[in-house]
Amino acid sequence: MDLQLIADEIVEALEPRLGEGKVADYIPELARVDPKQFGIAITTVDGQTFKAGDADTSFSIQSISKVFMLTLALGKAGEAIWKRVGREPSGSSFNSIVQLEHEHGIPRNPFINAGAIVVTDMVLAGHKPREAIGEYLRFMRYLADDESLSIDEKVAQSEQKTGYRNFALANFMRGFGNLDHPVEHTLGVYFHQCALALSCVQLSHAGLFLANRGTNPLTGFSVVSPKRARRINALMLMCGHYDGSGDFAYQVGLPGKSGVGGGILAVAPGKASIAVWSPGLNKVGNSALGSAALEMLATRTGWSVFGA
Numbered sequence: 270m271d272l273q274l275i276a277d278e279i280v281e282a283l284e285p286r287l288g289e290g291k292v293a294d295y296i297p298e299l300a301r302v303d304p305k306q307f308g309i310a311i312t313t314v315d316g317q318t319f320k321a322g323d324a325d326t327s328f329s330i331q332s333i334s335k336v337f338m339l340t341l342a343l344g345k346a347g348e349a350i351w352k353r354v355g356r357e358p359s360g361s362s363f364n365s366i367v368q369l370e371h372e373h374g375i376p377r378n379p380f381i382n383a384g385a386i387v388v389t390d391m392v393l394a395g396h397k398p399r400e401a402i403g404e405y406l407r408f409m410r411y412l413a414d415d416e417s418l419s420i421d422e423k424v425a426q427s428e429q430k431t432g433y434r435n436f437a438l439a440n441f442m443r444g445f446g447n448l449d450h451p452v453e454h455t456l457g458v459y460f461h462q463c464a465l466a467l468s469c470v471q472l473s474h475a476g477l478f479l480a481n482r483g484t485n486p487l488t489g490f491s492v493v494s495p496k497r498a499r500r501i502n503a504l505m506l507m508c509g510h511y512d513g514s515g516d517f518a519y520q521v522g523l524p525g526k527s528g529v530g531g532g533i534l535a536v537a538p539g540k541a542s543i544a545v546w547s548p549g550l551n552k553v554g555n556s557a558l559g560s561a562a563l564e565m566l567a568t569r570t571g572w573s574v575f576g577a
């Protein structure tokens with residue numbers, strides 16, 4: 270299978286559609302990004318990277334960071350984290366507050382904002398916010414095997430100033446006793462984790478351990494056990510695209526996690542880690558062209574967790 274040809278053909282097919290969707294404008298810094306960009310990087314478990322389009326351009330990973338913070342929290346607190354956050358799809362938008370009241374401040378899953386904020390609160394335990402951000406950045410550099418990764422402070426500040434809904438979610442959960450730290454501290458870390466800037470190539474490297482039974486084949490580092498990698502993939506499949514998760518499973522058939530920066534990380538277990546990026550979002554906040562690209566990739570490669 271010629272993955273370079275497939276990547277090139279996807280870029281070519283999407284060229285006329287560049288600019289489709291709507292850039293996330295509730296975070297002012299993200300509203301400034303040129304929507305007419307698309308990149309794809311496929312890194313296989315044997316260590317080869319195939320890329321096309323704007324695959325080396327950095328973008329804000331936003332909610333894709335929730336996968337990596339979950340990995341850190343599981344390493345720190347193990348299965349005890351499930352006392353504070355569920356593992357069920359939400360069927361609601363990523364920043365919804367409605368279920369939280371019925372479910373007494375326990376978010377449905379770690380990939381909606383409320384759940385991710387709780388996960389960040391767990392990673393913060395025993396640290397100052399600055400230290401937790403440092404731990405996250407070190408972890409990401411280790412995963413991607415790239416010391417140049419950095420957090421875009423402007424994006425973090427932009428969200429800090431305008432993240433009213435996240436403040437509402439965090440305060441609500443603190444009211445239910447499901448947040449251990451001051452809201453400003455937990456959200457300070459959360460906004461910084463979201464503001465990490467990565468290219469498709471770097472993101473496909475960082476996610477590769479999930480495609481390779483928990484070990485990054487580029488470095489040989491064992492990140493998590495095979496069982497944990499499988500479980501993180503299960504959560505990505507069920508919850509990684511919010512209320513678009515069912516549709517993503519139907520169209521693409523791979524575990525994936527999206528972010529409002531327009532990136533998507535998809536995992537083809539035993540085969541590859543795939544990162545796509547295009548800033549325009551569909552109605553549920555997932556990259557419009559990114560989703561289309563992964564659908565084409567799944568069709569062309571036959572990669573699907575549901576059978577070829």
Ligand SMILES: NC(=O)CC[C@H](N)C(=O)O
Nearest residue numbers: 331332363382463528529
């Ligand atoms: N879906 C997303 O990427 C949301 C992340 C964003 N930082 C927010 O909290 O609103």
